[in-house]
Amino acid sequence: MPKVGMEEERKTSIIMGTIKAIHEKGYSATTMATIARNAGVSTGLPHHYFGSKAAVFNATMSFLLKDLSKESRKRLLKARSPKERIDAIIHTNFSDEQFQPSVISAWLAFYVLARTEPATRRLLRIYHRRLVSNLTVEFQRVTDHDSAKAAAEGTSAMIDGLWLQRVLTADNPDGMPATQLVQDYVQKCFDSFDTPEISK
Amino acid sequence: MPKVGMEEERKTSIIMGTIKAIHEKGYSATTMATIARNAGVSTGLPHHYFGSKAAVFNATMSFLLKDLSKESRKRLLKARSPKERIDAIIHTNFSDEQFQPSVISAWLAFYVLARTEPATRRLLRIYHRRLVSNLTVEFQRVTDHDSAKAAAEGTSAMIDGLWLQRVLTADNPDGMPATQLVQDYVQKCFDSFDTPEISK
Amino acid sequence: MPKVGMEEERKTSIIMGTIKAIHEKGYSATTMATIARNAGVSTGLPHHYFGSKAAVFNATMSFLLKDLSKESRKRLLKARSPKERIDAIIHTNFSDEQFQPSVISAWLAFYVLARTEPATRRLLRIYHRRLVSNLTVEFQRVTDHDSAKAAAEGTSAMIDGLWLQRVLTADNPDGMPATQLVQDYVQKCFDSFDTPEISK
Amino acid sequence: MPKVGMEEERKTSIIMGTIKAIHEKGYSATTMATIARNAGVSTGLPHHYFGSKAAVFNATMSFLLKDLSKESRKRLLKARSPKERIDAIIHTNFSDEQFQPSVISAWLAFYVLARTEPATRRLLRIYHRRLVSNLTVEFQRVTDHDSAKAAAEGTSAMIDGLWLQRVLTADNPDGMPATQLVQDYVQKCFDSFDTPEISK
DNA sequence: AATGAATGAGTTTTCATTCAT
DNA sequence: GATGAATGAAAACTCATTCAT
Numbered sequence: 001m002p003k004v005g006m007e008e009e010r011k012t013s014i015i016m017g018t019i020k021a022i023h024e025k026g027y028s029a030t031t032m033a034t035i036a037r038n039a040g041v042s043t044g045l046p047h048h049y050f051g052s053k054a055a056v057f058n059a060t061m062s063f064l065l066k067d068l069s070k071e072s073r074k075r076l077l078k079a080r081s082p083k084e085r086i087d088a089i090i091h092t093n094f095s096d097e098q099f100q101p102s103v104i105s106a107w108l109a110f111y112v113l114a115r116t117e118p119a120t121r122r123l124l125r126i127y128h129r130r131l132v133s134n135l136t137v138e139f140q141r142v143t144d145h146d147s148a149k150a151a152a153e154g155t156s157a158m159i160d161g162l163w164l165q166r167v168l169t170a171d172n173p174d175g176m177p178a179t180q181l182v183q184d185y186v187q188k189c190f191d192s193f194d195t196p197e198i199s200k
Numbered sequence: 201m202p203k204v205g206m207e208e209e210r211k212t213s214i215i216m217g218t219i220k221a222i223h224e225k226g227y228s229a230t231t232m233a234t235i236a237r238n239a240g241v242s243t244g245l246p247h248h249y250f251g252s253k254a255a256v257f258n259a260t261m262s263f264l265l266k267d268l269s270k271e272s273r274k275r276l277l278k279a280r281s282p283k284e285r286i287d288a289i290i291h292t293n294f295s296d297e298q299f300q301p302s303v304i305s306a307w308l309a310f311y312v313l314a315r316t317e318p319a320t321r322r323l324l325r326i327y328h329r330r331l332v333s334n335l336t337v338e339f340q341r342v343t344d345h346d347s348a349k350a351a352a353e354g355t356s357a358m359i360d361g362l363w364l365q366r367v368l369t370a371d372n373p374d375g376m377p378a379t380q381l382v383q384d385y386v387q388k389c390f391d392s393f394d395t396p397e398i399s400k
Numbered sequence: 401m402p403k404v405g406m407e408e409e410r411k412t413s414i415i416m417g418t419i420k421a422i423h424e425k426g427y428s429a430t431t432m433a434t435i436a437r438n439a440g441v442s443t444g445l446p447h448h449y450f451g452s453k454a455a456v457f458n459a460t461m462s463f464l465l466k467d468l469s470k471e472s473r474k475r476l477l478k479a480r481s482p483k484e485r486i487d488a489i490i491h492t493n494f495s496d497e498q499f500q501p502s503v504i505s506a507w508l509a510f511y512v513l514a515r516t517e518p519a520t521r522r523l524l525r526i527y528h529r530r531l532v533s534n535l536t537v538e539f540q541r542v543t544d545h546d547s548a549k550a551a552a553e554g555t556s557a558m559i560d561g562l563w564l565q566r567v568l569t570a571d572n573p574d575g576m577p578a579t580q581l582v583q584d585y586v587q588k589c590f591d592s593f594d595t596p597e598i599s600k
Numbered sequence: 601m602p603k604v605g606m607e608e609e610r611k612t613s614i615i616m617g618t619i620k621a622i623h624e625k626g627y628s629a630t631t632m633a634t635i636a637r638n639a640g641v642s643t644g645l646p647h648h649y650f651g652s653k654a655a656v657f658n659a660t661m662s663f664l665l666k667d668l669s670k671e672s673r674k675r676l677l678k679a680r681s682p683k684e685r686i687d688a689i690i691h692t693n694f695s696d697e698q699f700q701p702s703v704i705s706a707w708l709a710f711y712v713l714a715r716t717e718p719a720t721r722r723l724l725r726i727y728h729r730r731l732v733s734n735l736t737v738e739f740q741r742v743t744d745h746d747s748a749k750a751a752a753e754g755t756s757a758m759i760d761g762l763w764l765q766r767v768l769t770a771d772n773p774d775g776m777p778a779t780q781l782v783q784d785y786v787q788k789c790f791d792s793f794d795t796p797e798i799s800k
Numbered sequence: 801a802a803t804g805a806a807t808g809a810g811t812t813t814t815c816a817t818t819c820a821t
Numbered sequence: 822g823a824t825g826a827a828t829g830a831a832a833a834c835t836c837a838t839t840c841a842t
Contacts, residue, residue, distance in 0.1 A: 007805085010805090010806095023315070024316075025316065026312065026313065026315055026316035026317075027227075027228060027312055028227060028228030029316070031831085031832065031833080032832080032833060032834080033831095033832080033833090041806080041807090042806060042807045042808060043807080043808060043809095043833095043834095044806075044807060044808065044809095044834085044835080044836085045805090045806065045807080047833080047834060047835080048805080048806075048807095052833085052834080053832095053833065053834090105312075105315050108308075108311060108312050108315070109312055111308060111364060111367055111368075112226065112227060112305075112308050112309055112312050112367075113226065114367055114368060115223070115226055115305050115308070115367055116224075116225065116226035116229070117226075121368065124368055125368050125369075128365065128368055128369075149376065150376050150381065150384065153376050153381060154358060154381050154384070154385060156361070156365070157357075157358050157361035157362045157365060157381065158354060158357050158358045158361055159361065160360070160361035160364045160365055161356070161357035161358055161359065161360035161361030161362070161363075161364065162357045162361070163361075163364075164311060164360045164361065164363075164364050165328065165356070165357060165360060167311055167312075167314055167315055168311075168314060168321065168324055168325050168328055169325075169328075176349065176350050176353050181350065181353060181354050181357065184350065184354070185354060185385065185388075188385075188388040188389070188391075188392060189388070191388075191392075192388060192391075206822095207822095231814085231815060231816080232815075232816060232817085233815075233816090236825095241823085241824090242823065242824045242825055243824080243825055243826090244817085244818080244819090244823075244824060244825065244826095245822095245823065245824080247816075247817065247818085248822080248823070248824090252816080252817085253815095253816065253817090406801090407801095410802095423715070424716075425716065426712065426713065426715060426716035426717075427627075427628060427712060428627060428628030429716070431835085431836060431837080432836075432837060432838085433836075433837090436804095441802085441803090442802060442803045442804055443803080443804055443805090444802070444803060444804060444805095444838085444839080444840090445801095445802065445803080447837075447838065447839085448801085448802070448803090452837080452838085453836095453837065453838090505712075505715050508708075508711060508712050508715070509712055511708060511764060511767055511768075512626065512627055512705075512708050512709055512712050512767075513626065514767055514768060515623070515626055515705050515708070515767055516624075516625065516626035516629070517626075521768065524768055525768050525769075528765065528768055528769075550781065550784065553781060554758065554781050554784070554785060556761070556765070557757075557758050557761035557762045557765060557781065558754065558757050558758045558761055559761065560760070560761035560764045560765060561756070561757030561758055561759065561760035561761030561762070561763075561764065562757045562761070563761075563764075564711060564760045564761065564763075564764050565728065565756070565757060565760055567711055567712075567714055567715055568711075568714060568721065568724055568725050568728055569725075569728075581750065581753060581754050581757065584750065584754070585754060585785065585788075588785075588788040588789070588791075588792060589788070591788075591792075592788060592791075607826085610826090610827090631810085631811060631812080632811080632812060632813085633810095633811080633812090641827080641828090642827060642828045642829060643812095643813095643828080643829060643830090644813085644814080644815085644827075644828060644829065644830095645826090645827065645828080647812080647813060647814080648826080648827075648828095652812085652813085653811095653812065653813090
C-alpha cells in the first residue's frame with residue numbers, strides 16, 4: 001500500500017521507533033524488527049531507507065542533535081543577558097522535551113557507541129564543543145578567558161552528569177531539581193568572578 | 201575477599217578480559233568468545249564459571265565497584281578533615297587506576313545496561329547513593345543538611361559528567377584537569393557556606 | 401518478429417539490461433532492480449512485462465538463440481559448398497556479435513540454469529540438436545552418416561569448448577584464434593574422409 | 601555432540617554436501633542450510649569451518665581440482681609414450697569419477713562464478729594452463745611447437761565442450777562416446793604431423 | 801500503461817550455550 | 822575441571838513481488 005511523498009514521515013517514524021526501542025529493550029537488544037514494529041512499518045523498510053542498522057542509529061542521533069539545537073536556538077532568541085543566555089542553554093537541556101527517559105536512554109547509548117563508532121564520536125564531539133564554546137562566550141563577557149572556559153566546562157560536565165544520573169534516578173523525586181543545581185553552580189561562578197581570588 | 205587458588209585467578213582473568221573487550225569492541229559487540237580469548241581461556245570457561253553472559257557482566261561490574269570502594273577506603277584513612285575527605289573521594293574517582301579508558305568504557309556500558317537490567321541498576325544505585333551520602337556527611341560538618349545535600353549532588357554530578365565526557369575527550373589534553381574542576385566547585389561551595397546567601 | 405511499438409522496444413531494453421547484469425554482476429547476483437536500472441526503466445517494469453524473474457531470463461535466452469539463428473541464416477545464404485556452409489556456421493559462432501564477453505557470460509549462465517530449469521534445458525537442447533544436425537547434413541555430402549555425425553559432434557564440441565574457455569581467456573590474446581582451430585579440425589575431418597582409414 | 605579430530609572429515613562432508621546441492625538445486629538456489637542438511641551437520645557449521653558461503657564454494661572447487669590432479673597423476677604414472685600420456689589425460693577427464701552429473705554441475709557453476717570471482721578465476725586459469733601445457737609437451741615430442749600448441753588447445757577445447765554438452769545430454773545415450781571423439785581428434789593431429797601440410 | 805514505495809518471506813551470518821571428551 | 826567443536830535460535834539484510842497512485 002505505497003503512498004508517494006511519505007518518505008520524510010516514514011523516516012521520522014523509524015527514528016521514533018528506534019528511540020522507543022532503545023528505551024524499552026536497551027541498545028544491544030534493539031533489533032531492526034523491533035524498530036520496524038515500533039514504527040508500524042514492515043521489517044524491510046528501515047533497511048530500505050537507511051541501508052544498515054548502524055545508519056539507522058546515526059540518523060537517530062542526528063535527529064536528536066538537531067532537535068536539541070533547534071530548541072536551544074529558540075530559547076536563546078528570547079534571552080537578553082549572558083546570565084539569561086546561560087539559563088536558556090540549561091533549560092533547554094532539562095526541558096520536558098529533552099529530559100525524558102526515552103531521550104536520555106538514547107543519548108546514553110550514543111555515548112557508549114561513540115567509543116567504537118567514529119561517526120557517532122565525531123557528531124557528539126562537535127555537539128559538545130559547541131556547547132562548551134557557547135557557554136564560554138557568555139561567561140567571557142564578565143570575566144577572563146581562562147575562568148570563563150573553566151566555568152563552561154564545569155557547567156557542561158554538571159549537565160552531562162545529571163543526565164547520566166537520571167538513568168538511575170528517574171523515579172526518585174526527592175533529589176534536588178537538576179536545573180537548580182546547575183543554576184547554583186553558574187551563580188557561584190559569577191560570584192567568584194566578582195571576588196578577588198584567594199582560594200586555590 | 202578471594203579464596204586463593206586457580207579458580208579465583210581465572211575468574212579475575214575473565215573479568216579483565218571482559219573490560220578489555222568492552223573497551224575495544226564496544227559492549228554490544230562483546231562476545232563470550234572475545235572475552236575468553238582476551239582472558240586466555242577456552243570458549244566454554246566463562247560460561248562454566250559464571251553460568252551466563254549476563255552473569256559475567258554482573259561480576260565485572262561488582263569487581264569495578266569493589267575496586268573503587270577499596271581505593272576510596274584506602275585514601276579516606278589518611279584524610280583528616282572534611283575538606284581532605286572530600287578531596288580523597290574526588291581523587292579516587294580520577295586516579296590513574298580508575299580514570300583510564302577501558303574502565304570508563306566499562307562503567308558507561310553498565311550505566312546503559314542499568315536502564316534495562318534491574319540487577320545492574322540496583323548495584324549502581326547503591327553505589328551512587330553511598331557516594332552522595334558520603335559527600336553529604338562531610339559537607340554537613342560545615343553547613344546545614346540541605347546545603348550539604350545540594351553540594352554533594354552537584355559534586356557527584358560533576359564527577360559523573362567528567363567521566364562521561366572523557367569518552368569524547370580521551371585524546372584532548374588541552375581541557376582543564378578534571379580534579380581541579382571538581383575541587384574548584386567544592387571550594388566554591390565551602391565559600392558559599394560562609395557567606396550570607398544573597399543570590400538566588 | 402517484433403511488433404513495432406513502445407512495448408517491444410522496452411522489452412528489448414530489459415533483455416539487454418539482463419545480459420549486461422549477468423555479465424557484470426554474475427547470474428546469481430543479478431536482481432530485478434539491476435536489470436531495470438540497466439534498462440533505464442522502473443523497478444516494476446520487468447515484472448510487469450514478463451511476469452516473473454524466470455520469465456525475464458527465458459526471454460533473454462530466446463532472444464540470444466533467435467539472434468544466433470538470424471545471423472547463421474544470413475551467412476548460410478551466401479555459402480555455396482558444404483565446406484563454405486560449415487565455415488558459415490563456425491564464423492557465426494565466433495563473429496564479433498556473438499563472441500563478446502557479455503553474450504558469452506549469458507550463454508554460460510543459461511547452461512548452468514539448464515541443469516535445473518526444464519524450460520531452459522529444452523531450448524538449449526533444441527538449439528544444440530539443430531547445430532549438430534546442420535553440420536551433419538553438410539559433412540554427409542562427402543562421407544557416410546556415422547563419420548559425418550562424429551565430425552559434426554566434434555565440431556560442435558570444439559565450438560562450445562572454445563566458448564567456455566573464453567570465460568578464462570578473454571584478456572589472453574596469444575592463444576590460437578578460435579575460428580582457425582575449428583577450421584583446422586574440419587579440414588582434418590575432410591582429409592580423413594578421403595583417406596582409407598588405417599588408424600584406430 | 602562434539603568429537604575431536606573430526607575436522608577434515610566434517611569439511612569433506614560439507615564439500616560433498618555442496619556438490620550435491622549445486623547439482624540438485626542449481627548454484628544460485630544453493631543455500632547454506634541446504635549444504636548443511638546434505639552434509640548432515642547443523643546450519644552453523646559450514647560457516648564455522650569456512651567463514652562464508654563464498655569460502656565454501658572456493659574450498660569445493662579446490663577439492664575438485666585436487667581430485668582431478670590426483671587422478672591424472674595416477675594415470676600418467678602408468679603411461680609410457682606421448683600417445684599413452686595424452687590418452688591418460690583424456691581418460692582422466694572422462695572417468696566415471698569425474699564425468700558424473702553432480703561433478704559436471706559443480707564445474708560448470710565454477711566457470712560461471714569465475715567471471716565475477718577473481719579467486720575462482722585464478723584457480724581455473726591455473727588448471728587450464730597446466731592442462732594445455734601438459735598436452736603441448738606430449739605433442740611436441742612428435743612435432744614442432746606451434747603445431748603442438750594448436751593440437752593441445754584443440755584437444756582441451758574439445759574436452760571442455762563435451763563437458764559442457766553433457767549438461768544437456770546426460771540422459772541421451774545415442775551420442776558418440778566422448779573419449780572416442782577426442783581420441784579421434786588426437787589421432788588426426790598425429791596423422792597430420794606426419795603428412796607434409798598442403799591444406800590451410 | 802508505468803512507477804517505485806512498501807512488503808515480508810527467505811537467506812546469510814552470528815553467537816550464547818551445550819556437552820562429549 | 823577444562824576444552825572447544827557443534828548446535829540452532831535469532832539477527833541483519835536482500836529482493837522478487839505487489840499495488841496505490
